[in-house]
Amino acid sequence: MSQERLIKNKYYRFYVANEVIIGNAVALLIGDWMTNVFFDHRAGNIPDRLLEAFWYLDVFYGLACAVVMSTLIILYERPIRNVLKAMGDGRKQDDRVIAKARRRILNEPYFIVVMDAVAWSLGSFLFWAAGSPGGLTIGIGSGLITVTLAFFWVEHVSQHTRVPLFFPKGDLSTVRGVKSTSLRIRFTALIFAVSLVPLAFIHLTIQRFRHLQMMDEISLTLLIRQMEETIARESALFMVVAVVLSILVLHHLKRPVEEIIRVMGHVKRGDFSQKASVYTNDEIGFAGEMLNAMNRGLMERELIKDTFGKYVDRRIRDEILTGRIPLDGQRMEATILFADLRNFTPLVAVTPAKELIYMLNSYFNEISREIDRNGGLILQFIGDEVEAVFGAPVAREGHEAAAVETALKMRGRLDMLNKRFRDRDLPPIAHGVGIHTGPVLAANIGSAYRSTYSLIGDTVNMASRIQGLTKDFKTDILVSQAIQQRLKDRFDFSPLPETRVKGKLEPIRVYSLSDMPEFI
Structure with a gap:
């Protein structure tokens, strides 16, 4: 008692x-x-x-x-x-x-x-x-x-x-x-x-x-x-x-x-x-009080860490907290993946808010799970678009293949997700994925009051442009020539006509990606 x-x-x-x-x-x-x-x-x-x-x-x-x-x-x-x-x-x-x-x-x-x-x-x-x-x-x-x-x-x-x-x-x-x-x-x-x-x-x-x-x-x-x-x-x-x-x-x-x-x-x-x-x-009493104060500090740190991890990927969180990410930036080789929902804006106008948020969160949950399983890192959600990187902030071998495998599994996940939507009398959704690899500048970028881990450089811009081309070529996955040259022996790529993109004087060649049963 x-x-x-x-x-x-x-x-x-x-x-x-x-x-x-x-x-x-x-x-x-x-x-x-x-x-x-x-x-x-x-x-x-x-x-x-x-x-x-x-x-x-x-x-x-x-x-x-x-x-x-x-x-x-x-x-x-x-x-x-x-x-x-x-x-x-x-x-x-x-x-x-x-x-x-x-x-x-x-x-x-x-x-x-x-x-x-x-x-x-x-x-x-x-x-x-x-x-x-x-x-x-x-x-x-x-x-x-x-x-x-x-x-x-x-x-x-x-x-x-x-x-x-x-x-x-x-x-x-x-x-x-x-x-x-x-x-x-x-x-x-x-x-x-x-x-x-x-x-x-x-x-x-x-x-x-x-x-x-x-x-x-x-x-x-x-x-x-x-x-x-x-x-x-x-x-x-x-x-x-x-x-x-x-x-x-x-x-x-x-x-x-x-x-x-x-x-x-x-x-x-x-x-x-x-x-x-x-x-x-x-x-001894003072030691006990200091131990309690230390515990409170550690609990607050864990709370901050867990809360931080809801807004920033846990790997970025851990790299920042341990000081392994140079705050003034570092140049790295990485692969960038952009995924964007197709025709989502008209869907917003005709779908009830709760159902729309359910569809959007369900989509993000599925593709986030695949990105994470393959060692990728989600940098940001921009409306109905996702930007992810493979090979940063922690450098790793095979980041190009990991990104392509993720895109194929995302295709399979989207098919299963649309079946669930149909069972709930919801309209199906489609997306476009663009992948490019090359040098990037990785750093914490922002103001003195708020910053975010970001990647900048031509590689990022090119991946975004390639993702936009999926609308023109009416396909769901496009990769750059740099990706195709490194992985042509592992995946089934199909060349598409050369096309011009914003920011490039010369036309570029992109490749579509065929299904592979082991990645679906």
Whole structure:
């Protein structure tokens, strides 16, 4: 069940609202228990009446701290509790209150540290002033461990319950007025609490028993046995504390790192839709936010790429995006194919718009599929005309034959398409195809605001002129003499009378193309 649904449960909401108080109280009880253990090992021959006074002082001060600290936490968490209540009631909370609550959540570990440190410092001085043996050192040492426990517990609470509720987008670094604790400081505090403080305590224990030996208060055998028992108990206690702290720190690191690894696994497979849940505002949390930002950028890039590919052939798109197309142009050998629908303008006047668009798109789909299968590239659709190139932008051998094969397959596709049109009581269509090969200039051409991949040169103009001649010769496919000379052994060409075309002083010869069963 999601936390958004759980928070509507009043018992769960009560736990979330008070888990910091509960956790801090547990840390204080552990610290007080440690203090009593250390005190018992150092009590020596203190009179029973003084021991009783220390016990009452401990109980009174502990209860006073519990009341005062719980009140301070409730006051500090007021914005957090208001937002939690609004979530449970299904009400929308004011954005300023939410922003304040988010800030309080991230700063709460430091608030707890300061509050606990003040309480333990006052208590240590109070017991020291009352004459407690080792009261100052015991209180400060136990207080350091307690403060560390409380800090990591509050961070654990924030990471597992509050951050997912208040930061669903994981934008912890955007909150202003928040103190971030680096991993270096966290590990320093952990090492200090689980190694330096225990070693210092054991050293003080040894010093205490050495003092007893010098005072000759107990026998050497009893002294050694008591010292061994005391050090064993204190070591066991410190090991328990070390395990608890290590578990809290492990959970603090494990969950966000696992999230990052999970999302990176999806990125590796090309899935940029996943988002890493961010639980902390330290270096790991920042890495998670940067990973999410990277994923958003990659998704946008893919969207642009896919959208770009709808208007520009994917091969041009990929060549442009990878920088393999020289933006200032390159000269290449290529074959140009023009295809134009015959008598389409009169058809526009008598055919309903939806049916006309269906016919036009059906035609473009069929011939585009054949151009693409044979390695051709559609440069542009001009009304009812198509311009395609073979051998650019990526140079390839055999581009002349690929263009001629495409024209033959387009002829077969058109026959099948007209059968479909007849089944829908639509008029048949015809087209003319012109093919020429030669040198072209390929480049991105246009303004500073918009450009397109284009081919220019006499080869392009000649292919267009040859396509126009299909009307005069009443045939559907015409090729130039350059094509015929290169492919006369592979295809069945028929020469046609020489004819003049615009832009040429001398007449040119063109060839029609007969059907070949293997290309239909």
